[in-house]
Amino acid sequence: MGEEKDIILHSIRKSYMVALLANGERLDGRGFYDYRHIELHKGLIETADGSALAKIGSTQVIAGVKFDVVEPFPSDPDKGVFVTNAELLPLASSRFDPGPPREESIEFARVVDRAIRSAEIIDVESFFLEEGKVLGLFLDLYVLDYGGNMVDAAALAALAALMNTKIPKVENGQIVRGEYTGQLKIERHPLLVSFSKIHHYVLVDPTIEEESASDAGLSIATTESHIAAIQKFGTGGFKKDEVLNSVDIAFEKAKELRRYL
Numbered sequence: 001m002g003e004e005k006d007i008i009l010h011s012i013r014k015s016y017m018v019a020l021l022a023n024g025e026r027l028d029g030r031g032f033y034d035y036r037h038i039e040l041h042k043g044l045i046e047t048a049d050g051s052a053l054a055k056i057g058s059t060q061v062i063a064g065v066k067f068d069v070v071e072p073f074p075s076d077p078d079k080g081v082f083v084t085n086a087e088l089l090p091l092a093s094s095r096f097d098p099g100p101p102r103e104e105s106i107e108f109a110r111v112v113d114r115a116i117r118s119a120e121i122i123d124v125e126s127f128f129l130e131e132g133k134v135l136g137l138f139l140d141l142y143v144l145d146y147g148g149n150m151v152d153a154a155a156l157a158a159l160a161a162l163m164n165t166k167i168p169k170v171e172n173g174q175i176v177r178g179e180y181t182g183q184l185k186i187e188r189h190p191l192l193v194s195f196s197k198i199h200h201y202v203l204v205d206p207t208i209e210e211e212s213a214s215d216a217g218l219s220i221a222t223t224e225s226h227i228a229a230i231q232k233f234g235t236g237g238f239k240k241d242e243v244l245n246s247v248d249i250a251f252e253k254a255k256e257l258r259r260y261l
Contacts, residue, residue, distance in 0.1 A: 013209065013212075013213060014198070014213040017198060017209070017210070017213050018198060018199045018201075021198060021199065021201040021203075026203065026210070027207065027209060027210070028207065030205075032201065032202070032203050032204065033203075033204045033249055033253070034204065034205070035056065035204065035205045035253065035256070035257075036056055036057030036058075036205055036207075037055075037056075037057060038054075038055065038056050038156075038257070038260055039053075039054070039055040039260075040052060040053070040054050040055075040156060040157075040160055040260040040261070041053045042160050042161070042163070042164040043164050044062070045062075045064050048064040048065055048066055048161075049065050049066055049067050049165050049166055049167075049168060049180075050064070050065035050161045050162060050163075050164040050165025050166065050184070051063060051064045051065065051161050051164060052156075052157045052158075052160035052161040052163075052164055053144075053157060054153045054154070054156040054157035054160065055153065056149060056152055056153040056156070056205060057147050057148065057149075057205070057207065058145055058147030059143075059145060059146055059147045059148060059149060059150050059153045060143070060144040060145040060153065061141060061142065061143050061144065061150055061153040061154045061156075061157045062141075062142050062144055062157060063139060063140065063141050063142075063154070063157035063158045063160070063161035064139075064140045064142075064161065065137065065138070065139055065140075065161050065162060065164075065165045066137075066138045066140070067135050067136065067137055067138075067167070067168050067175060068135070068136045068138065068175065069129065069133055069134070069135065069136070069170070069173060069174060069175055070133075070134060070135075070136035071132060071133070071134070072128075072132070072133075072134045076124075077131075077132075078125070078128050078134075079124045079125050079127065079128065079134065080124040080125070080126070080127020080128060080134040080135045080136060080137065081124070081127070081134060081135075081136035081137065082113075082116075082117065082122055082124055082136075082137050082139070083113075083136065083137070083138050083139070084109045084110075084112055084113035084116070084139045084140075084141065084158070085109055085138065085139070085140050085141065086105045086106075086108045086109035086112070086140075086141040086142075086143070086154070087105060087140070087141070087142050087143070088104065088105045088108070088143050088146070089142060089143060089144060108141075108150065108151065108154070109141065111151055111192070111219055111229075111231050112139075112141060112151065112154050112155050112158055112192070113139075114221070114228075114229045114231070115155055115190045115191075115192055115221030115228050115229050116139075116158065116159070116162070116190060118190070118221070118228040118229045119188050119190035119221070119223050119228040120188075121162070121186050121187065121188045121189075121190065122137065122162070122184070122186075123185065124137075129170060129173060130173065133173050135167075135168075135170070137165075139158055139161070139162070141154050141157065141158060146208065147207060147208050148205075148206050148207040148208035148209070148210060148211050149194050149205050149206055149207070149211070151192050151194050151219050152191075152192050152193060152194050152205065152219075152257075154192075155190070155191050155192035155221070156191060156257055156260065156261075159186070159189060159190065159191060159261065160260075160261055162184060162186055163184075163186050163261060165183070165184040166180040166182070166183055166184070167180060167181050167182050167183070167184055168180055168181070169181050188223040188224065188225075189223060189224065189258055189261065190221050190222065190223045190228045190229075191221065191222065191254045191257045191258065192219050192220065192221045193205075193219070193220055193221075193222070193249065193250040193253045193254055193257070194206065194217065194218065194219040194220075195217065195218045195219075195220075195246050195249075196210050196211055196214035196216075196217050197214055197215050197216045197217070197218070197234075197236060197238060197242070198210065198213050198214050198215065199215070202238075202242055202245070202246060204249065204253060214234060214236075215234060215235070215236030216232065216233065216234035216235070216236030216237060216238060217232070217233035217234050218230070218231070218232055218233070218238055218243070218246055219231045219233070220246060220247060220250035221250075222247075222250050222251050222254045224258075227247065227250075
């Protein structure tokens, strides 16, 4: 009975949302391509080598960067390591369960990681120390509050944290904590812009209500000059003209997001 009630309520909410969209309106009064209020704060975690907190609407994601000395991957013995992890904290939303990382958090981390990795903004070759030893850069993402579109907030927090990152001093194959040799150089700035499609309406920066009513989602990562990555979500589809239009919007919206960096 409870499940049937949820299905009925979901259908009613979606019908109401579609009726609003048909009149050019969203639930919170924004335009179709408008972001919610955005805030960005760098250097909040004193024990991290770099950190930032991004807020988009009620969604909050904090990113922390930490270096360590590790073994290189066998396929790249003379390159450093870059790893992105994500944790969806139960306090952020009732839909996040405690315990080991689930498929949702793994996919979430991959989307952000792919945007950064594909843009090639981290010079992992400079992380080589000696045979069998390289620097590993670990980017950890924590969703503190989830009100929809955690991907864009995470990408913004991640990039800001990397721009805030200092490279630690290494002596005798060990990191000297608290001492640094310089700043991590970031020359390109990939950011994700996410869309939800409800019926045939495409919206930027979906809220949690809009995400739950969507037929499909699309996240597009762009640098200042090119597309770095595209990820589709959901069972629905996007038409060719919808994808091309979304790419144009992603470039424009990424410009707006970079102003916060």
